[in-house]
Amino acid sequence: MRNEIIGIIAEGAEDQGVIKNILRAFGFDGSEIKLIRPGLSKDATDRHHDQQSIGTIQGVKNSCIGKNGKRPDFDKAFAVLDCNNIVIHLDTAEIEEQGFKFTRPSKENNVNYCKELRSKVIDLITDWLENNYQDKLLYAIAIEEIEAWCLTLFENRDTVHIRNSKSALQKLLVKSNLTYNKFRTNNKREFFEAFTKYKKLHKKEQLFKYIENNASMKNFVDSLVEKFEKKED
Numbered sequence: 001m002r003n004e005i006i007g008i009i010a011e012g013a014e015d016q017g018v019i020k021n022i023l024r025a026f027g028f029d030g031s032e033i034k035l036i037r038p039g040l041s042k043d044a045t046d047r048h049h050d051q052q053s054i055g056t057i058q059g060v061k062n063s064c065i066g067k068n069g070k071r072p073d074f075d076k077a078f079a080v081l082d083c084n085n086i087v088i089h090l091d092t093a094e095i096e097e098q099g100f101k102f103t104r105p106s107k108e109n110n111v112n113y114c115k116e117l118r119s120k121v122i123d124l125i126t127d128w129l130e131n132n133y134q135d136k137l138l139y140a141i142a143i144e145e146i147e148a149w150c151l152t153l154f155e156n157r158d159t160v161h162i163r164n165s166k167s168a169l170q171k172l173l174v175k176s177n178l179t180y181n182k183f184r185t186n187n188k189r190e191f192f193e194a195f196t197k198y199k200k201l202h203k204k205e206q207l208f209k210y211i212e213n214n215a216s217m218k219n220f221v222d223s224l225v226e227k228f229e230k231k232e233d
Contacts, residue, residue, distance in 0.1 A: 002027040002228075007034040007077040009063050010089035011056055015146050017192030019087055022140075022221065024202035026228050034081045035189075036073050037063050057098050060090055064128035074133060085136050085227070090121055093144035100124075114143050114160060114215035138223055143216040150192075152210040152217065153199040159214045 006028060010016045020033050037059060063073040077083040096102050102124060105116040118141045125139065142149055143160055147169040151159040154172045162168055173179065173195065180186060183194040200206040211218035 001029050002032060004028075004084040005032050005034060005082050007036045007081060007083040007086040008089065009037045009060055009073060009086060010140070011060055011091060013038055013187070013189035014192040015089050015091075015140075015142075017189045017194075018146055018149060018196050018201070019089060019140055020193055021196045021202040022207065022224070023087070024197075025204040025207045026224050034077065034083060036077050036081075036083075036086065057090060057095060060088065061098070061100070061128055064088070064125060071129075071132075078133075078136075083136075085138060086133070087138045087140050088125055089140040089142065089146070090125070091142045091145045092117055092121060095121070115219065117141075117143055118216060118219055138220070138227060140220045141216055149210075149214055149217040150196060152213040153196065153201060155213070157213060160216065 006023060008016050008019055010019065016035050016038070020030070023033055024030075064071070066072065066074075074086070077086055092104070096104065102120070105113055105120065107113050110116070118139070121141045122139050125137075126134070129137075140146075145165050147165040148159045148162060150169050151162060151165055151172070154169075154176065159165065178195045178198065180191050183191055183198075185191050185194065196202075201210065207221065211221050
């Protein structure tokens with residue numbers, strides 16, 4: 001246990017499942033990780049359900065912007081749940097299709113593409129939050145989807161630019177016999193949490209091997225090291 005509380009605001013339940021195990025590698029246990037959005041009561045638990053309640057980029061935006069000068073998700077996290085920090089997650093695959101202005105950096109021959117795109121998404125979130133809470137936030141910006149992070153658990157190659165990482169991951173899960181039935185669940189969050197734990201994502205030594213094959217995953221983990229390990233030195 002770390003004896004501190006961390007919250008997660010994410011696009012979807014499966015994203016929370018992956019992030020939970022990454023946080024466990026830094027000493028957080030389940031009781032210290034609070035699921036703010038989507039919350040447990042708003043999760044589309046059925047794996048056949050295509051629409052996750054409030055599990056979208058727009059849902060994260062709404063949480064950050066709030067209403068009438070208030071941000072209930074953040075107020076609850078800090079005042080009620082006693083969170084010390086919050087992880088904000090966004091995928092970048094469809095970020096230009098959300099009805100707000102966003103221009104991604106050039107990808108061609110750009111070795112800094114992941115870092116630059118991450119920075120632009122963080123700037124976007126900062127604008128939504130009007131610069132509030134900056135010392136309490138960590139950013140899980142997945143380029144292009146968090147499934148690309150999961151691919152590192154199966155393939156020893158750069159997974160950042162793999163096309164259709166969702167489909168690629170599904171094929172590898174079937175090939176590895178890592179199914180919903182194996183883990184006795186129909187819940188997406190529980191399934192992603194279960195198979196990533198099975199692949200030891202929650203073990204720091206293994207996590208540090210995985211991140212070498214995905215720059216955006218490494219950027220997130222590096223920020224956790226900066227926040228939680230250098231603080232202890």
